[in-house]
Amino acid sequence: EAGVAQSPRYKIIEKRQSVAFWCNPISGHATLYWYQQILGQGPKLLIQFQNNGVVDDSQLPKDRFSAERLKGVDSTLKIQPAKLEDSAVYLCASSLEPPTQKYFGPGTRLTVL
Amino acid sequence: GENVEQHPSTLSVQEGDSAVIKCTYSDSASNYFPWYKQELGKGPQLIIDIRSNVGEKKDQRIAVTLNKTAKHFSLHITETQPEDSAVYFCAAGGNDMRFGAGTRLTVKP
Numbered sequence: 001e002a003g004v005a006q007s008p009r010y011k012i013i014e015k016r017q018s019v020a021f022w023c024n025p026i027s028g029h030a031t032l033y034w035y036q037q038i039l040g041q042g043p044k045l046l047i048q049f050q051n052n053g054v055v056d057d058s059q060l061p062k063d064r065f066s067a068e069r070l071k072g073v074d075s076t077l078k079i080q081p082a083k084l085e086d087s088a089v090y091l092c093a094s095s096l097e098p099p100t101q102k103y104f105g106p107g108t109r110l111t112v113l
Numbered sequence: 114g115e116n117v118e119q120h121p122s123t124l125s126v127q128e129g130d131s132a133v134i135k136c137t138y139s140d141s142a143s144n145y146f147p148w149y150k151q152e153l154g155k156g157p158q159l160i161i162d163i164r165s166n167v168g169e170k171k172d173q174r175i176a177v178t179l180n181k182t183a184k185h186f187s188l189h190i191t192e193t194q195p196e197d198s199a200v201y202f203c204a205a206g207g208n209d210m211r212f213g214a215g216t217r218l219t220v221k222p
Contacts, residue, residue: 091157
C-alpha cells in the first residue's frame, strides 16, 4: 500500500513570499489533515478535511494560510505571505475516519529567511 | 479543547533497560490515545494505540496503560534497543486530536 506522499520535501523562501505544499493521501482515506510541527514541539493541527469539506480549521491562521482539497483526494496548503515564524515542518496525514490510525507523510521542511 | 502534557522531555537509558513515558490529558470526553514514534527526517508513525474502554494493551516489547479516572496514560518499552532511539509523541482526543510535546529517547549501547 502506497503511503502519504508530500512535495516538495524542502523549501527555502524569504519572508513575504508565497509557498504551496502538496499532499496525496492514501487511496480511499476520506479524512485528510495538515499539521504544523515547529522544531522541538508536537504536531499542531491546522486543518482537517472530510472528503472535500472542512471539518476543523480553528487553528489555521486564515489571514495568511489557505488549504483546499478538490475532488476529495489531493490537497494543497498555501502560505501567503510567509513570516519567519512559519518555519516548520508541514505534515500531511490521512485516515479512514476519525478517530482511527493516522498515516503521516514525510513532511515538507519550510525555512523562511 | 484538549490539552496534553508529556513527560519527560528527554530520556536516556542503557540498552536492555525499560523506558516509561507519561502523558496527562484534560478532556474527559477523549476516547482515543495513540503513541507515535518519529525518526529524524520522517513523519510520525503509529506504534500502539488504546481506546477508552480498555485499560492496558501490549504489543511485544511495547505496552500502553490508561487511567481514565486520573486522565493519564503511559508508554512502556521493555528490553530497549538502540533502534528504539527516536522522539515519541502521545496524543489524545476523538475527532479533535492533540499531541504532547514529545520525548526524545536515547538508548545507549
